[in-house]
Amino acid sequence: MTNQINELSAEWKQLLEQAFEARKRAYVPYSNFQVGAALLDSEGGVHLGCNVENAAYSPTNCAERTALHRAIADGHQARSFEAIAVVGDTEAPITPCGVCRQVLVELCPPDMPVIMGNVNGDWRVSTVAELLPGAFSSDSLTKEV
Ligand SMILES: O=c1ccn([C@H]2C[C@H](O)[C@@H](CO)O2)c(=O)[nH]1
Numbered sequence: 001m002t003n004q005i006n007e008l009s010a011e012w013k014q015l016l017e018q019a020f021e022a023r024k025r026a027y028v029p030y031s032n033f034q035v036g037a038a039l040l041d042s043e044g045g046v047h048l049g050c051n052v053e054n055a056a057y058s059p060t061n062c063a064e065r066t067a068l069h070r071a072i073a074d075g076h077q078a079r080s081f082e083a084i085a086v087v088g089d090t091e092a093p094i095t096p097c098g099v100c101r102q103v104l105v106e107l108c109p110p111d112m113p114v115i116m117g118n119v120n121g122d123w124r125v126s127t128v129a130e131l132l133p134g135a136f137s138s139d140s141l142t143k144e145v
């Protein structure tokens with residue numbers, strides 16, 4: 001089920017708008033598919049990301065990971081984030097790829113909202129844990145011996 005943008009809280013609406021702006025910076029000579037992300041930190045700061053592609057394809061960085069890694073590099077603590085918005089030109093609201101879901105699980109709280117939108121203003125919200133059920137995470141590496 002999707003919703004229209006005017007039903008969002010003001011904070012999430014603003015985050016989606018920032019993701020929409022970040023999308024314009026995408027470097028996408030191969031797919032021509034622009035994606036933007038905006039990550040809200042615990043102090044109210046916003047970290048923008050766009051997808052950055054590569055001729056060798058696999059080094060391509062998605063918008064979500066650009067924003068997350070940028071925030072970590074700027075000194076923010078893993079799992080201190082409050083929300084992320086992502087926007088792409090998809091028919092339904094864009095949905096993060098599997099690699100980004102794994103990175104979201106690593107760096108964000110499990111109940112953190114992921115606000116997914118498209119350029120038409122459709123949106124839906126899920127949480128990090130809902131997007132990757134049964135995730136392999138840091139917990140999986142801790143075993144009593
Ligand atoms: O949630 C998504 C889905 C795709 N992409 C990028 C990767 C690639 O550059 C292009 C096409 O898959 O879109 C993102 O940045 N985020």
Ligand SMILES: [Zn+2]
Pocket residue numbers: 062063064065096097098099100101
């Ligand atoms: Zn991705």
